[in-house]
Amino acid sequence: MGEVWAGVRERVLALREAPNRRAVFGAYFMESGHRFELRPVLTEEQVDAVERRRGVTFPAEYRSFLMEVGAGGAGPDYGVFTVEPPEPESESESESEPVPEAELDPGVTSASGAAASEPDRALPFRPERTAEWEEHQAAEPQWSAYGDSDEDGERFRAAYAAWDKRDDELLESLTEGALYVSEQGCAYYTLLVLTGPERGTMWQDVRAAAEGVIPFAFLGSTDRVTFAEWYVHWLTRAERLAWQAPEDRTDG
Template identity: 30%
Template sequence: MTHTDWSDVPGRLARLAADPAAEKVFGAHAHEWTLEPPLRAEELAELEGQLRVELPEEYRAFLLAAGRGGAGPAYGLFPLRRVGGRWAWEGDGADLTDRDTLIRAFPHTEAFNPADALPEQPDEEDFDTVEAFNEAEDAYWERYNEVVYTPEHSIGLLYLCHLGCALREALVVSGPARGRMWADDTADGGGFRPLFDDDGTPLGFARWYRRWLDAAEVSQEVATVRA
């Protein structure tokens, strides 16, 4: 089911912002429970014209009704900015989104790790000298970076937030998993994986966002009780 009603979100964020306990929620100091103004319909049309693809329905409804970025999971939603006539997302890792290839399909529906295609990391015990081992290890990591960090892996992904330590989450814009949220864990060797709700249902943008909002309210309530 697609969820496009965001009318309750401003009030819920305002209540969180007014409660001192809410500042203890992870990432709150970065977004301060504030959403930037929504996009106007003509601005969204301009953005999608530049991307040459329509954004998934739940996210585009959020942009029009709730905000263009700000309060959200982890350190917040990457905000949209219009600079020099071009729309782009800003934030730590937002540049991983290749706007020119969002129209191309992200082909995956199951978790994958690009590093799985690499040979095993060199073992020092297999080398006669430290110099030979160091040379093999340098070659391995050079190849690792070439294979794991190629932009080809994230074609069709719109990066929306960062969790810290270069871990990020993204929305699939094009491909068989369109509209679903994925995690990019390549920074800690984990590859890419789809995100699921507690019942195993794939997370779309709306449930992903509301799941965070629900957890933030519960966290605030617990902190208030303990105080």
């Protein structure tokens, strides 16, 4: 993977001195933003430890990114989530147990998601679940379909409770088999698929907009995008904008 990431770390860090760097979205936001900083790279042994700890197997492009570019930091939107290797003394204990599901929320600073090197831990990524969830949403019980009696009210509440329980299950399942890698803002996230036919491709969690989980695509294209394509595309655009003198900036 050396040819994929050759010079990328240096290009990113160089943007800290670019004259128009503050114009790049996500780089500077109030007191936060990634500021074109990158975490140190991980060793192969550390990446192995992260995979064992979390019960995951990373796609090759992401794995090599961690070892050649950085374990998080500058990147698309508000940056790439940080991956923290486990402490050496905890590795032997964690080899047999994946991280509990409750710890795999988006927005944490370490890699999160679900997939596994062992079949019994694998959670398949199922993009068809978004259509299933949308159908379920359309079937939400409506009070107007029930009568006005106390018995009708009980039937409605029971039907709604069952619908709501299934809605939560479907919503949770939409991101199974995927890794949260970046936050877009407004509760939207970017995912890397770890399992199934879509493994290695980028998707968007836009459940906040009631759109489920959809493929990430470049403007004007419907082609699937890999992690390296996603990251290098951002870097190329960031360089084009950041290295302009502020007075020379043009839109488009």
